[in-house]
Amino acid sequence: MGRIERLLALIQDTGNDGTLSVPARLCIASSAAVGVDGAGVALINAHHHSAVAASDDLAGEVEDLQASLGQGPCFDAVQQCRAIIAPDLTDRQVLNRWPAFARSALDAGVHAVFGFPLSIDGRPIGALDLYSRTPRHLTDRHINDALVLADLTAIAVHDGMDRGRISEVGLSSSLDEPWAHRAVVHHATGMTAVELSVSVDEALLRLRAYAFATSRTLDEVARDVVARRLRVEHWNTDDD
């Protein structure tokens, strides 16, 4: 199973009690995918931190710490536009980098933090932060999963926040059979496959992921792609 397909299936299975926003679900799914204890999402604008969602209270607390102390993985991720990996907050270099945040986070019970930038058109707008209670290294697979989930989160916070409803549509595994779709979805799939230089199967998964992240139906997304009102961006991803 390809990476996106696997992650969509994971998202479908987590946090689906129907009450959570898309960013909150992505926090829970990211935490599960990478095998850490929590995740939070924040928008960062000119060093101003605005919390969007968190998987649980501890994650929320650590987001608050970053906001009030003005330091932490989310700021670095945005500033440097790359993933920030801190497997052990007791490490001397980490303590030098974040003197206030590292100590406060340790006091709160967090021993490792990771920040992944949320990028739109190559411009970082915020971060997906992951937290572990114990020191922890991430495998390449974890990191690549987190990068894809960060891309989805970026879409969700940038394009999907003004929608009232939460849609399972993009996730539904009953969409596995291609003939379940209307022609417009196939047209959009073909176009996206060319634009992203991927297979049609991969292109369809990306359209579904986009639909989920923006709480829109697949048909709506497809119509916009065909009308060239929407271009599904190239994502950080290579397959498992």
Add this chain to the structure above:
Amino acid sequence: MSSPVVCGSSTGTPTMTDDRSTTNSATRADRETRIINTFVTLADTLVDDYDVIEFLGVLAERCVELIEAAEAGILLADERGNLQAIASSSERTRLLELFELQNEEGPCLDAFRTGETVVSLDLVNDEARWPRFASTARAAGFSGVVSVPLRLRREVIGALNLLRAGPGPFADSDLALVRALADVATIGLLQERAVSESRTTARRLQIALSSRVLIEQAKGVLAARHDTDIDAAFERLRGYARRHGLKLTDVARAVVENQFDLGQT
């Protein structure tokens, strides 16, 4: 394969034919010849290098010629009972959407569910029956419709849909001919292929539906590659297939799966 019938004006509405009461014996003989030729052509297609999409496309085009309808389409039910347009007399997106609409309401859905032919002589009178379909069809220039179920023994596997631009009755002989063509369509869908192992009904339908998916995907691929709209992309695909004597499905598959470039033409 014969060249397609081009119906009427650029808006897609056909020119009206002569009043039926003035049909003379020469016209009748001519029509009979055309009917016979249609069945011969379809029989040839059935045995020779069979491609279900081509076959149904020819059948749809011939329906339009013989019944003097504006457009025709063949819809098949997938595993979940949703009707999918497999072939039609024209691939114009607007027409295909009219067929897709009938998943939720319309004469094809009724024909599929009841197993009976459904006729509307003037959609103005059927706004209550099919509110969305009737208004969309009328806006597209159609006023009359016939839907004939595709039946295999007790099972209904889809429907053959004819749309016409002018109101008025359908002749009994026309309805009988449409039913015969619907039967041919059903046989064509389910007949044994000379080369391969025997397949179940479900598998054959699956193949037809998969071919349709490939063709639609190919439209998208070509539209993106050549920066055109979907309908123009289909013209390019079909033009290439016809010029090279290739099956539409095969060219579509090459475009989608092997990044085959049709060239500048």
